[in-house]
Amino acid sequence: EDKVVQSPLSLVVHEGDTVTLNCSYEVTNFRSLLWYKQEKKAPTFLFMLTSSGIEKKSGRLSSILDKKELFSILNITATQTGDSAVYLCAVGGNEKLTFGTGTRLTIIP
């Protein structure tokens, strides 16, 4: 069965800190890895990664995939209180997305 594991489960940091969220996976027929941010309601899309070693960047957020070691990281620099959310990693394989349990990030002002 496909498996996606995220760490840490929760993280509390001060505003301005840099954080790294981890996602490791075991998926048959890997297609792509996606990162989502979930605040109070629906998950919203951040990145889709398909190739190893190519960094995707959007403002203070960046992500990279390692298909050999089967993991991805999501970096957030200069964190702000608006970054507080649950960050979900999902991996596509065998015609479905499998989600991890998420990392709950809390930014203290």
Next chain:
Amino acid sequence: DTAVSQTPKYLVTQMGNDKSIKCEQNLGHDTMYWYKQDSKKFLKIMFSYNNKELIINETVPNRFSPKSPDKAHLNLHINSLELGDSAVYFCASSQEAGQLYYEQYFGPGTRLTVT
């Protein structure tokens, strides 16, 4: 305009009842999904439809029956509701399933509480 909409947003009902949740997307996507998110925020796929055809049916009790009247709509009917069905149900849609996993757009969710 809302891309993926669900109704109702909240649903409180008693055990044993039958209820439906509706989902509509106006993005022109071919694929739609139902997910269940439990109290620990774990998001698990239930069903996936591509062009009105069922392509994923995870291990879900047969009390849950999806129906797709056209590719813009995917409804979820639940019979004989149980306490364990309490969760947030998300509808989502995407451009295409199978080859790659493109961005999935999620609806606002329906919080179902079974008492």
